Amino acid sequence: xxxxxxxxxxxxxxxxxxxxxxxxxxxxxxxxxxxxxxxxxxxxxxxxxxxxxxxxxxxxxxxxxxxxxxxxxxxxxxxxxxxxxxxxxxxxxxxxxxxxxxxxxxxxxxxxxxxxxxxxxxxxxxxxxxxxxxxxxxxxxxxxxxxxxxxxxxxxxxxxxxxxxxxxxxxxxxx
Ligand SMILES: Cc1cc2nc3c(=O)[nH]c(=O)nc-3n(C[C@H](O)[C@H](O)[C@H](O)COP(=O)(O)O)c2cc1C
Numbered sequence: 001x002x003x004x005x006x007x008x009x010x011x012x013x014x015x016x017x018x019x020x021x022x023x024x025x026x027x028x029x030x031x032x033x034x035x036x037x038x039x040x041x042x043x044x045x046x047x048x049x050x051x052x053x054x055x056x057x058x059x060x061x062x063x064x065x066x067x068x069x070x071x072x073x074x075x076x077x078x079x080x081x082x083x084x085x086x087x088x089x090x091x092x093x094x095x096x097x098x099x100x101x102x103x104x105x106x107x108x109x110x111x112x113x114x115x116x117x118x119x120x121x122x123x124x125x126x127x128x129x130x131x132x133x134x135x136x137x138x139x140x141x142x143x144x145x146x147x148x149x150x151x152x153x154x155x156x157x158x159x160x161x162x163x164x165x166x167x168x169x170x171x172x173x174x175x
Contacts, residue, residue, distance in 0.1 A: 001118070001119055003115075006115050006118050006119055007115075009118065010114060010115065010118045010123075010124075011123070011159065011160025011161065011162075011163075012124070012125050012126065012160050012161075013123035013124065013125055013152075013154075013156040013157075013160045014069075014070035014071075014125055014160070014161075015070075015072075015156065015157040015158060016071065016072065016073040016074040016123070016152065016154035016155060016156060016157060017073060017154070017155045017156075017157050018073055018154055018155045019050060019052075019055065019073060019074055019075035019153070019154045019155075020050075020075055020117070020120075020122045020153050020154055020155070022048070022050055024120055024122065025048055025050060025075060025077065025153065027116075027120065028113060028116040028117050028120055028122070028153075029046050029048075029077070029113065031112060031113075031116035031119075032044070032046075032109050032110070032112040032113035032116055033109075034112060035105075035108045035109040035111070035112040036105075036108060037086065037105040037108070037109070038085065038086035038087060038101050038102075038104075038105055039085075039086075039089075041082075041085040041086055041105070043081045043082045043085040043086050043102055043105055043106070044079060044080070044081055044105065044106050044109040044110075045079070045080045045081070045082065045141075045145055046077050046078070046079055046080075047077070047078040047079075047080070047139045047141065048075065048076070048077050048078075049075065049076040049077075049078070049139070050075035050076070055074075055075060055076065057138075058076060058138060059071060059072070059076070061131075061134050061138060062130050062131045062134045062135050062138065062150065063127065063129070063130055063131075063150065064129050064130075066129070067127045067129055067130065067150075070125055070127070070152065071125060071127065071150075071152035073154055074125070074152035074153055074154035075152070075153050075154060076150050076151065076152060076153070077113070077150070077151040077153060078135055078139060078141070078147065078149070078150050078151075079106055079109065079110055079113070079148055079149050079151060080106070080141060080145040080146055080147045080148060081102040081103065081105060081106040081145065081146050081148065082102070082144060082145055083099060083102060083144050083145065083146055084099075084144070085102065086099075086101035086102040086104065086105045087099055087100065087101030087102065099146075102146060103146070103148065106148055110126065110148075110149060110151065113151065114126070114151070117153055121155075122153055122154060122155065123153070123154065123155070123156040123160065124151050124152060124153050125151065125152040126149045126151050127149060127150045127151070127152065128148075128149055130149075130150045132147045135147050135150070
């Protein structure tokens, strides 16, 4: 798919018929590794929950009811970033965002991920409403990683909702 078309067609999907195969997910995550990161620290980490028995337990344990419903039949990718890398030089904070640069890097990584998924014929839903403590416990995620999103991935049952966007002149300033 042309990149422009990918951008236009990607939507958050909240209704899935099936998950994505492990090999496809792996390929998508390899594409996501191409995202830029602070000093090429490659601080993003991904934890994939795709086996049918674990998917069910995970969905019910870590997601609020509305997101459980949104992500039925999908697989899950938990994305985290290793703290103390982005925004730091030799362990010293470089400027005011500090650790927030880690979220910045992971956001870029996840953008690559959702476009790579769309390009491979799969849809996604980024979920910020999730229980981080339960995720850490279930997947044994180390304390030096900040857990951010759970991304549902699978075959869409239908189109995602169309949405409108702000007037560009409201959000863009040229000087
Ligand atoms: C950081 C982040 C957290 C989100 N959390 C949720 C969520 O918990 N549940 C949900 O249904 N959608 C969630 N979304 C999806 C947004 O609602 C969606 O991206 C937005 O409405 C725009 O729609 P679009 O993705 O189809 O363009 C999240 C998106 C982002 C980027």
